[in-house]
Amino acid sequence: MPISRIALSCGAAVVCFWFAVEVRGAPYVDAVGEQAGDNNSEVDITGVEVTRDLTSLNFKIHLAGDISTANFGNYLIGIQTGPGGNMELNNPWGKPIGIGTGMNYWVGSWVNFGGGAEVYGWDGGAWTRTGQTITPTLAPDSTTISIPLIQLGLGNGSAFKFDVWSTYGAPGGQSAYDALNNPQTTVAEPWNGTPYDSAAAGPLASFTVRDADANSDGGVGFADLVALAQNYGAPGGATWAQGDFDGDGAVSFQDLVTLAQNYGQGVAAAPPAAAVPEPSLAGLLLLPFMLGRRRK
Numbered sequence: 001m002p003i004s005r006i007a008l009s010c011g012a013a014v015v016c017f018w019f020a021v022e023v024r025g026a027p028y029v030d031a032v033g034e035q036a037g038d039n040n041s042e043v044d045i046t047g048v049e050v051t052r053d054l055t056s057l058n059f060k061i062h063l064a065g066d067i068s069t070a071n072f073g074n075y076l077i078g079i080q081t082g083p084g085g086n087m088e089l090n091n092p093w094g095k096p097i098g099i100g101t102g103m104n105y106w107v108g109s110w111v112n113f114g115g116g117a118e119v120y121g122w123d124g125g126a127w128t129r130t131g132q133t134i135t136p137t138l139a140p141d142s143t144t145i146s147i148p149l150i151q152l153g154l155g156n157g158s159a160f161k162f163d164v165w166s167t168y169g170a171p172g173g174q175s176a177y178d179a180l181n182n183p184q185t186t187v188a189e190p191w192n193g194t195p196y197d198s199a200a201a202g203p204l205a206s207f208t209v210r211d212a213d214a215n216s217d218g219g220v221g222f223a224d225l226v227a228l229a230q231n232y233g234a235p236g237g238a239t240w241a242q243g244d245f246d247g248d249g250a251v252s253f254q255d256l257v258t259l260a261q262n263y264g265q266g267v268a269a270a271p272p273a274a275a276v277p278e279p280s281l282a283g284l285l286l287l288p289f290m291l292g293r294r295r296k
């Protein structure tokens, strides 16, 4: 019997304590049909999923149109990790798009010629490439850019804000046709290079990198425990989302230790009426023994 089913049915007294309120990180959703221009749905962002795995931060950018048919779209990500970012709405590709409160990293990607993505960091005076060119995973209506965490200076507990933009590569100097954090048209005529500031448009999206955060919602809680429990004992081939937190493909005691060490991080406190005790480290580590007992 999967451990999760034991936990969910409260079949064992100890496991009944393993409920906690999690901060749910729904996929980031954008309006549809509000992009600048009439029929260029390949630059109409409909949503973005952000996930992490052992080594990478993955941005899956969903578009309303087929990016492989009219494959001239450019898809950009601006990331604010802390003070000291670029506040002048410029970036390495010379597009008047940025975050007026500071942009520390900038990712530019294209989907023609097989696709590619470049990551740059702002050092206070200039943009500098970090790492090699990344090859996005392309689908008719999405492009997924997997960025090594180290290229963004991110680790366990790192929080950042971001926005995702669409535009075109040629002619140069064009502004944002769509922006994830704006349900309205960004600027009336982005082809004329009117600057676009995401900080002025509204609250930026945010994400927190957490070890053992299987479902990438920024917290380590019950849902992550369930993901691990459902795959506990897998000898190989498991993913981060399935509870393999050290990248060896197995879901084992070592992964459970990582989860236990991070359990409760980024998870909202339960309201008083529904308050239940947090699971203890010792309680979590009893999991394999309980599983063994149930299997007999």
Ligand SMILES: [Ca+2]
Binding pocket: 030, 031, 032, 033, 034, 035, 044, 045, 046, 178
């Ligand atoms: Ca949109």
Ligand SMILES: [Ca+2]
Binding pocket: 030, 031, 034, 045, 178, 179, 180, 181, 182, 183, 184
């Ligand atoms: Ca939008």
Ligand SMILES: [Ca+2]
Binding pocket: 213, 214, 215, 216, 217, 218, 219, 220, 221, 223, 224
């Ligand atoms: Ca989680």
Ligand SMILES: [Ca+2]
Binding pocket: 243, 244, 245, 246, 247, 248, 249, 250, 251, 252, 254, 255
């Ligand atoms: Ca593992």
